[in-house]
Amino acid sequence: MEIGTALRFKGLFEEQKLKLLYSNAVLDEEFNLRTDDRLDEVDQSSSELETSMRMRLRNREALYLKKIDLALRRITEGEFGSCEGCGDDIEMRRLEARPMTTFCVACKETEERLELGHVDGRMPKSLGRRLQLG
């Protein structure tokens, strides 16, 4: 991958990361304000529901953040854009559509076939846990 292209993706990831961190900070602030407002007229069940929804959102964001950091590290190490499965370059069109992917189309399709087989129960259990591909 050309350095200019890598830098373009680097900028994209850093921007996404900042947005994510910023929206988290805003969410926290709103949440704290509303918690203070409620005082003793709190509807306990809806408050618990909100907390668990926020937790799920948080987990998803944390995972996303981890993927961004991983992509940034791959850029630093000069590995960004190479497939983790076969080592070939990942198609640029695929990277544009899914910048955080670490596998080329062919490897991803192989994984999806394996996954389908797994769901059908045709794959032996000994294959272990499935790979988490981008």
Ligand SMILES: [Zn+2]
């Ligand atoms: Zn591949």
